Amino acid sequence: MKLYKLLSFSFLIATLTSCTLTENIYVNDNGTGKFSVDMDGSSLMAMAGDQLGDQMGADAKKNIDTTFTFKQLFEEKKDSIAKLSPEAQKELKKLENFVVNTKMNAEKKEFLMTLSTDFKNVNELQDALQSMSALQKLEGGANAAAPFSKGLGDNNSKLSYTYDGKKFTRKAVIDKQKLAEKAKDSAADMSKMIFASSNYIIKYHFPKRIKKVSNPNATFSEDRKSITIQYPFTDYMENPDKLNFEIEFEK
Template sequence: MKLYKLLFFSFLLATLTSCTFTENIYINDNGSGKFSVDMDGSSLMQMAGDQLGSQVGADAKKDIDSTFTFKQLLAEKKDSIAKLSPEVQKELKKLENFVVTTKMSAEKKQFLMTLSTDFKSVNELQDILQTASTLQKLEGGATANPLGNGFGDNKSKLSYTYDGKKFTRKATIDQQKLTEKLNDSSADMSKMIFASSNYIVKYHFPKKIKKVSNPSALFSDDRKSITIQYSFTDYMENPDKLNFDVEFEK
């Protein structure tokens, strides 16, 4: 059994139950750091473990602990990529350094997936989640995005800035594209799918935080980290609700 087959079926089931997506950013003193998005679909395994086994065979009952890089995936898809426009090829190249880690256990009722990369500056992360949705342009691309078909495609442009004094997360909405999406016949289904899922941001900084523009932010004991929870519906339909500024102590 190929891992991709199991993951594809898992994502189909994941759309029918609640998942938690966590966006993590760790920033070091020199501005470098690590970015990751974690998907916890363990409730999927609790509800549909038996279905996984019947659909993809006995191998689905074996524990999975795998890691692969997008560089490997893109190499396998090089013929398909060659047929795409230079602009799309350039977007896909941004994903080369991303690593995907999957841990799945029917016995432990566990289904965890992490998409991660290191960066030299947060500026390297501009529109990175939207870039992941570009994978759907590949042959068989509907299952190429490890965090699920359509993830990151919330019709906005996401940017991060950090200068040591202030950090900003800002999503700028493309109103035309958003309206088209909301008017799509599948919009009601999407709302049902994401209604019980959450999107959490956890950001870790090298300096103590003075204030955050979002009043819902929770601080770590050392005031160097914040956690903010949103509904996944807001992430998809109102991405600007996830905008905020962080100011640091001198």
């Protein structure tokens, strides 16, 4: 299947159905780790698989398991990128190491999409995630990140992470000006309807046992080195600061 056809299909999945997005962070002893966001759009495959199959043609009958990096995408779009401002090009550069994996199985009614990258320090993630909005300036690039550019890069806040071995924080600071502008946008109501039954799940894994978490809804793994917190996706989009919390680790 051609890359752009697959990306268009991914965009369709992201905009027509409720889905579950899971944000994963794995932190190693030395502070390095892996970040990923998993989208499960299987519900649309179950509800409208036949119609989507007609749109996709013969490709819909194939089991798909494909991976590409944004670096590959940017290489294909290098002429378009060259026309962007130096600032926009710099933002896109931060996304080069992100990998997108897509799995589709028509028989099992399964559609999964994962955006992932390795990091040397969780602080790096702040700049990279905010750079997702730069994909909107690249023709065809927005589809490559859907639903990621429609969620991670578009909830009117600046997200940051910190980790020093003693504490971990996740903090979103709301941009009140953007929030006010969005309130006047009729498309915001449509977005709210689309994601009304969607969930945003956080799963974080650490090398140390967790002493306490500021969010009372967090559940722990048996070894207390991992937490899971589930939110309505509307909270993520409309009240991103509700997802702020702090973790303290045992000595």
